Amino acid sequence: xxxxxxxVLYRESASPVHRLPPEVKLAAMVLxxxxxxxxxxxxxxxxxxxxxxxxxxxxLARVGPGWLLSRxxxxxxxxxxxxxxxxxGAGERVEVAGVALSVDGLLGGWNIVAKGTLGVLASLLxxxxxxxxxxxxxxDRLRCPQVVTQIATFMLRYLDVLVGEARRMRVAxxxxxxxxxxxxxxxxxxxxxxxxxxxxFERGExxxxxxxxxxxxxxxxxxxxxxxxxxxxxxxAGAAVPLVAVAIAATAVVLT
Amino acid sequence: MQTPTPSLDVRGLRYAYPDGHLALAxxxxxxxxxxxxxLLGPNGAGKTTLVLHLNGVLxxxxxxxxxxxxxxxxxxxxxxxxxxxxxxxxxxxxxxLFLPTVAEDVAxxxxxxxxxxxxxxxxxxxxxxxxxxxxxxxRAPHHLSFGQRRRVAVATVLAMRPEILVLDEPSSxxxxxxRRELAEILRGLPVxxxxxxxxxxxxxxxxxxxxxxxxxxxxxxxxxxxxxxxRELLAAHRLELPYGFAAR
Numbered sequence: 001x002x003x004x005x006x007x008v009l010y011r012e013s014a015s016p017v018h019r020l021p022p023e024v025k026l027a028a029m030v031l032x033x034x035x036x037x038x039x040x041x042x043x044x045x046x047x048x049x050x051x052x053x054x055x056x057x058x059x060l061a062r063v064g065p066g067w068l069l070s071r072x073x074x075x076x077x078x079x080x081x082x083x084x085x086x087x088x089g090a091g092e093r094v095e096v097a098g099v100a101l102s103v104d105g106l107l108g109g110w111n112i113v114a115k116g117t118l119g120v121l122a123s124l125l126x127x128x129x130x131x132x133x134x135x136x137x138x139x140d141r142l143r144c145p146q147v148v149t150q151i152a153t154f155m156l157r158y159l160d161v162l163v164g165e166a167r168r169m170r171v172a173x174x175x176x177x178x179x180x181x182x183x184x185x186x187x188x189x190x191x192x193x194x195x196x197x198x199x200x201f202e203r204g205e206x207x208x209x210x211x212x213x214x215x216x217x218x219x220x221x222x223x224x225x226x227x228x229x230x231x232x233x234x235x236x237a238g239a240a241v242p243l244v245a246v247a248i249a250a251t252a253v254v255l256t
Numbered sequence: 257m258q259t260p261t262p263s264l265d266v267r268g269l270r271y272a273y274p275d276g277h278l279a280l281a282x283x284x285x286x287x288x289x290x291x292x293x294x295l296l297g298p299n300g301a302g303k304t305t306l307v308l309h310l311n312g313v314l315x316x317x318x319x320x321x322x323x324x325x326x327x328x329x330x331x332x333x334x335x336x337x338x339x340x341x342x343x344x345x346x347x348x349x350x351x352x353l354f355l356p357t358v359a360e361d362v363a364x365x366x367x368x369x370x371x372x373x374x375x376x377x378x379x380x381x382x383x384x385x386x387x388x389x390x391x392x393x394x395r396a397p398h399h400l401s402f403g404q405r406r407r408v409a410v411a412t413v414l415a416m417r418p419e420i421l422v423l424d425e426p427s428s429x430x431x432x433x434x435r436r437e438l439a440e441i442l443r444g445l446p447v448x449x450x451x452x453x454x455x456x457x458x459x460x461x462x463x464x465x466x467x468x469x470x471x472x473x474x475x476x477x478x479x480x481x482x483x484x485x486x487r488e489l490l491a492a493h494r495l496e497l498p499y500g501f502a503a504r
Contacts, residue, residue, distance in 0.1 A: 133355060209351075212313055213413075214412065214413065214416065
């Protein structure tokens with residue numbers, strides 16, 4: 001039978017990062033990402049600084065580099081284009097190992113890969129230290145519009161459900177002789193996406209009906225929100241990382 | 257003599273889906289307080305559609321539903337009270353349990369009713385004790401067995417202290433021991449029970465009265481034992497006792 005609502009990314013632990021209230025971590029993550037994005041691409045030292053920050057938080061949160069990096073691979077399809085840029089870019093050329101590469105293209109590719117990776121790592125750290133339910137509570141406490149938190153609630157739930165259903169459908173396909181090799185699997189998978197969507201949609205509807213039947217009125221009961229809202233001290237602790245990031249970004253902007 | 261208000265009183269309930277398909281064609285059903293009634297019917301008879309009318313999730317095209325004397329309408333306050341009074345346990349516990357721990361999920365309903373603090377904790381403990389799941393309160397629902405998850409699903413609505421407990425296929429996917437344990441728990445609960453099922457032995461075990469819903473109408477309403485002994489009636493509505501069974 002289905003494993004129910006397993007956590008896809010959350011890593012159980014009692015680390016200081018886990019104990020921070022979700023709204024603090026959310027705000028820190030957004031601010032950190034903004035600082036990274038605002039950094040001029042040629043300020044290489046700044047990105048080194050950000051990487052150190054990410055490593056420090058990961059150590060505090062007891063999340064290993066292997067876990068982080070293997071999951072960060074999810075960005076690969078999105079940054080593939082960045083690897084083509086050095087070959088496609090125009091303008092000044094530089095010889096690297098006998099291949100002429102565009103300087104502008106190299107910088108452009110680096111810009112996408114570096115910022116993308118840092119953003120993905122920051123989000124992964126947030127996901128690894130915060131349960132999905134806490135994320136929604138955090139968004140709620142940050143006065144996020146109700147529509148957004150509701151959509152997020154259901155999206156997160158669909159994600160768990162989707163993974164479970166996809167796994168079961170894959171097993172059923174293999175059981176009927178589908179070849180599980182990567183590329184060959186795509187065809188069967190593509191054919192299954194439609195029904196996967198329908199099943200996920202129907203499941204989501206049933207979950208919602210069950211919630212409605214227990215008096216759900218569009219907002220998680222305040223009982224989860226009242227207890228443990230962030231204290232000033234926790235905001236201060238959580239602010240450390242994004243403030244350093246903002247300082248790095250500001251310095252980088254001034255220097256270049 | 258004045259008769260006490262029934263827990264559930266459905267009169268002339270009609271419902272047509274947006275595409276015009278008539279799912280309920282005038283359903284009349286009364287369940288007295290403390291009664292245990294099985295709602296039998298083949299797949300597609302309109303059982304689940306009827307259940308979703310009982311707490312106002314679906315709105316009838318015609319007819320009325322009253323729960324403990326309160327008539328279901330679109331008013332927000334009425335709906336909230338109706339959803340407290342009618343506790344629906346859905347067929348798949350994975351649809352019902354969506355929070356990280358058992359205790360939080362059981363607290364979801366009463367918290368929506370406005371309960372807080374010690375009162376809420378007491379309500380959660382009471383409901384979990386009623387289904388014998390007290391020691392699992394801090395576990396994640398997806399780490400429990402299927403039978404345990406169904407018992408927790410029952411607790412999530414018991415925590416709202418419903419007037420009537422509505423169970424959709426409570427015995428489906430349970431192994432024989434889990435099925436018996438659930439029956440023992442249900443028999444011990446001091447609430448009105450409406451059990452939607454096509455598991456006829458389970459209906460016989462738990463409910464002294466049964467009704468058959470087919471093609472959107474109640475076509476039979478009698479003591480369960482009598483109903484199950486009428487082979488022709490059962491066959492006419494795609495219901496059958498499992499191989500080797502006979503109601504006597």
